[in-house]
Amino acid sequence: MIKILRVVLVAFYLIAGSYHFINPNFYYPLIPDYLPYHDIINSVSGLLEIVLAVGVIFPKTRLMSTYGIILMLIAFIPSHIYFIQQQSCVDNSLCVPEWLAWVRLLIVHPLFIFWAWLIRND
Numbered sequence: 001m002i003k004i005l006r007v008v009l010v011a012f013y014l015i016a017g018s019y020h021f022i023n024p025n026f027y028y029p030l031i032p033d034y035l036p037y038h039d040i041i042n043s044v045s046g047l048l049e050i051v052l053a054v055g056v057i058f059p060k061t062r063l064m065s066t067y068g069i070i071l072m073l074i075a076f077i078p079s080h081i082y083f084i085q086q087q088s089c090v091d092n093s094l095c096v097p098e099w100l101a102w103v104r105l106l107i108v109h110p111l112f113i114f115w116a117w118l119i120r121n122d
Helices: 002-022 024-030 038-057 059-075 077-085 098-118
Strands: none
Touching (some): 002 098, 024 038, 059 077
8 A cells, every 4th residue: 555655646746846847837826925036946846846756766765755745845835825815816826715725734735744754664
């Protein structure tokens, strides 16, 4: 079961990271206004997701990569809060009911952290 969760996690972050480059305009409005250089933040986030996903594949880098994913997810929390502050809708990007944005922040995001923690060992 852990191996399946690991493969799905790797695929998820490879796809998510790639999407930062395929459709960067989706992510720009999700980056809080108080942060400068949205294009650099978007590119670094996407690259980090890809590099960490690849790191999870190899046993020697898996533990460090899963810790990196956890830290990255923690770093994304201000973006989720910003999204809620924008009434869960940003121009030309994502609009969801406010309750769903809260579920994403309070339930889904911690589950993603737990998912990375779960697959950290061989």
